[in-house]
Amino acid sequence: MNRQPIVSLENVTKSYGGINALESANFELYPGEIHALAGENGAGKSTLCKLIAGVISPSDGTVRINGEVVKLSAPKDASERGISMVYQETSLVPQLTVAQNMVLGREKTFNSVRKVRNAARQVLQRLNFKVDPSQLAGSLSTAKRQMVEIARAVLNQAKVIIFDEPTAALTPEETDHLFDLMKTLQAEGVAMIFISHALEEALNHSDRISVLRNGKLVVTGNADEFDRGSLIHHMIGEELNEKMHVPAKRHEARSALPVLRVENVRMGSMVNNMSFSVFPGEITGIAGLIGSGRSEVAKVIMGHTKRNFGGGRIWLDGREVRYSLPAQAVADGIAYVSEDRKLDGFFDTLSISENIGLGWMAKFGRRALLAPLRKMRRISREWEGKLSIRSIGTDQSVLYLSGGNQQKVVIAKSLVQQPKLIIFDEPTRGVDVGAIAEIRQIVRQFAESGAGVILISSYLPEILDLSDRILVAKSGTIVADFPRADATATKILHAAIH
C-alpha cells in the first residue's frame, strides 16, 4: 500500500508505574480500512485505541495523523482531527435527548432545538437508523445507544472511528446491521478500528488484523492470511505452548468432600447458573474474559453482594450456607483477596500493622472490648516476615508501598484469618515483576497447607502455572472443567471466547 496512512504510531510505548501496557508498537491505519485488533485481556488493545483517541498520552514514541506529528493530550484533540471512539460502556448522557447527545461538546452559544434535531435526523436517516432524535438517550436499548454514538461520530465528520468491543452487547441481527453500516462508512473513506473477542468477526469483516500479546503488537496482516487457529496461536505465543506440559505438582488422591460446592447460583445479569466445586489442598483456577461473572460469584459466596441474588445453593464443608454479610463468611473460614486493592482491598491511611492486624481482629478479636494493639503488631510483624513485605517500618502507611508490597499486605490480611477457603481475585494485577513470583509462591504454599484455593485470573500463564484444575467461565456460567494435565492455553481460550 503506497497511500499515506491516516493514523500511524511509531515505537509508541505506554507505561503505568514501570509496567508497559503497550511496548514500542508500530501501527498504521489507512483511509477506508477496517482494522481488527485481537488479543487476550490486558494484551494492550484498549491501550492502543485510547492512545489514538487521545484518552491517554503515550510515554514514548510518535503519533502521526495524516503524516503530521501530533500530541493528543485530550479526547477533544483527537475529535478535532476527525477521530471518534465508540465505547464499550456507552458514553451518552441518559438525561439528554438523542439529538442533544449528538452535538454534545460542540454546541454553539445559542442552539435552536429544531435545527439540532433536524441535523441529527438527517444523519440518522442517512445511516438508516430507526431512532427518534427527540427521545431521551437513557430510554434507548444498548444497540440503539451504540447507533447514536456512531451517528455522533458521523455527524462530527469522523475520518477514523474506533469501536471497543462493539458487538459484545448486540444480538446477531444487530451485529449484522453494524457490520453493514461499517461497510457503508468504509465506502465513504472512513477508517475503522474494532476490538473483538469473537475471532470470526475479525476474520470475516475486517481488511487487516493486528494481534497483540503482553503489550506487544506481534503481527499485522491481511485478514485472509489468518484463520482461527493461527490467530489463537499468535494471541497465546510460542513460549507458552512449550511450557504447557509442566507436570502437576500434587498427585495425592483428592479427598472426597469438596470444601465448597456452588450450585446454580444466579445474580443479576452477571452470574447465570454457576455451578462448581472446590477441593481442599487444590488450586482451582477460574479462567475467562473480563465480565464473565467470576468476581461476581466470589462476592456472592462471600455475602458481599446480595442485591439481585437470583437463587442457587452454596455448601461449605457440606453445610449449606448463605451469607448476608462478609463477616459471617469470614467467621466460617472464607477469605477473599480483592482484584482492586485500592478500591476494596486495603486501608490507605492506616499502617501496615493496622491493615494486617484488622484482618486478624475481624476473625479472632470479634468479642474483644479493648483494641488488641500489641497482638495486632506482633501478628503483623510475623506475617511481614513470612511474606517478605519490604517497608521502612511496620508503622508505614500502605499508600507509599510498591504495588507488590501493597498486594502482599492485602494477602496477609486474609491469610492471618487462617481460612479454609481463600479466593484470590487477580492476585498479581499491577504488581512488579519480582513480586509476581513471590505472590504465586504464597498462593501455592497456602494450597499445600491443605486449604481450598480459588484463583481467578485473566492471565492464562498464571492460571496454567498455578492451578491443579481449571474451570472456564463464559457469560456467567462455567463452560469447561479441565484437569491440570489436559489443559492447554488453546483449549481454554477456545472455551472462553465466543
Next chain:
Amino acid sequence: MAERKSMAEAGRRKRNLLEIIVVAVTVALIVIFSVVVDGFATFGNFRVILSNSASLVILSCGMAVVIISRGLDLSLVAVMIAGATTFTIFINADMPVALALLLTVGAMVMIGLANAWLIAYVEIPAMLATLASAMLVVGLFRFAILQGEFLLLLSKTNPAVIALSGDLLPGVSVSAVVMVAALLVTWFLLRGSAAGRTIYAMGDNFQAARLTGLPVRTTTITVYVFAALAALCAGLVMSAASGAVDFRTVTNGTLLFEVILVVVLGGIPLRGGRGGVLNIIIGVALIAVLRNGMTLMNFTAQMQDVLKGLVLIVAIVADNYFNPRDTETDTVGDL
C-alpha cells in the same frame, strides 16, 4: 536508627495542614480580642468560654465519632432536645432522678438503634436516615408532648437541675466535668477500644472493612448509640444551664451547623477515617473564642453567622492552597 525513624515519618500520611492553620487562627484571634476587647483576657471570661462550650464539645464528640466512621448524624440536635425533654417531663412529674435518667437513656438508645438499623440494615444513606429521624423526633415531641409549644421550663427547685447547673467542687462546674468525661470516653472509644479500630477502618475504606469481615453493622450501632447518648448529655447540660428546653435550637439549625463546623475545622474530613479528640478540641477552641469575642464586641447573631461562614471558607481555601490534592490522595467527598 534516627534516620530510619525520620524516613518512617516521611512515609506516613502528611498531617492535615488545616489543623495547624486553625490553631494559628485561634491564637491570632485570642491575641486580637485580648488587645481590642476589654475583659476578654480575664480568668472569669475564660470560665465563661469553658462552660458555654460544654454542650458544643459533647455534641461534637458524638458527631466526630460518626463522621470518622464515614457517617453523618443530622438528628444529633433533635435527639439532644428530645432527651432533655424526656428527662424534664419525668423529673417535673416527681419521678426519682435515677429512674428518670435510666428511662431517658433507654429512650435515647432506642433512637440511636433506629438510626443505626436504617443505615446498617436497610442501607439508607446516613444523611437521609438521620434527617428523617430528626424531623420525626422533633415533630413527635412538639406535637404529642408539648402540644405545639416551643419551650419547656425546668423546675428550678428540683435537686437534679440544681446539681447539674452547679459546681462539683468549688470552681469546677458539673458541666465542665461532663465535658471532660465525654472527651475521655470518646478518646477511649476511638483509641483504646476494638470498636474504634473498626470505626477508622470503615471511615478509611468501607467496602474493604466489610470484605475483611470486620463487624461493620455492630460498629454502626455502637457509633449511632454513642452519638445519641452524647446528645443526651449535651441536652442535660444545656437545659440545666438555661433552665429550659428550647425547641428553636433544633428548628433554627445553627447549632447543628456549628457542630459540623467544629468537626470539619478541627481537621476531621467528612469522608472519615481520620482525626481524634485533639481535632475536636482544636475546632471547639476556634468556635468558642470567636463566639465569645464577637458577643463581647456586641456583634449581632446575624453578623456572627456571617463571620463564622467566612472563617470556614478561609480555612478551606487555605487548606487547599497549602495542601493541594493530587490523584494519589484525592477522594470523593474529601474536604
